[in-house]
Amino acid sequence: MKKILIILMLCFSANSYAKKCEGYLVDQICFDIKFEKLNRKEDSKFSLKISENDSGKVQAVDDLKVKLWMVMKNGHEHGSDPVKIENKNQVYQVSNVWFLMLGQWQLKISGKMGKKSFDVSVPVCVSKNPEINGVGECK
Numbered sequence: 001m002k003k004i005l006i007i008l009m010l011c012f013s014a015n016s017y018a019k020k021c022e023g024y025l026v027d028q029i030c031f032d033i034k035f036e037k038l039n040r041k042e043d044s045k046f047s048l049k050i051s052e053n054d055s056g057k058v059q060a061v062d063d064l065k066v067k068l069w070m071v072m073k074n075g076h077e078h079g080s081d082p083v084k085i086e087n088k089n090q091v092y093q094v095s096n097v098w099f100l101m102l103g104q105w106q107l108k109i110s111g112k113m114g115k116k117s118f119d120v121s122v123p124v125c126v127s128k129n130p131e132i133n134g135v136g137e138c139k
């Protein structure tokens with residue numbers, strides 16, 4: 001019994017030290033993006049949590065900007081409607097998100113976290129196949 005307890009305790013402590021980013025990791029900043037639903041015909045609202053990967057700490061972000069961007073295969077680039085961002089206890093609710101076309105999009109996310117400023121592109125795949133829809137490259 002004692003042994004099992006010790007093993008359990010070790011597991012829990014190991015877990016709390018494993019600071020794994022569950023979202024998209026760029027420059028040691030974790031972008032945790034959760035879509036309610038994602039398609040090109042509706043407002044694809046999502047929540048955005050930004051944290052440090054090494055500490056897991058969610059920090060206040062100043063000057064947060066989120067922009068939808070698409071680089072098309074023919075080299076043409078375009079954006080979409082400006083999104084709306086609402087801060088709910090450091091979890092940002094992003095709405096008016098219109099992916100107007102199917103294909104590979106980017107979320108351009110910039111801001112300042114403490115002294116560190118960031119300006120990153122997070123890929124979002126918008127396709128007819130719900131299985132490959134979401135954060136990441138379309139395959």
Ligand SMILES: [Cu+2]
Pocket residue numbers: 070072078101
């Ligand atoms: Cu396009």
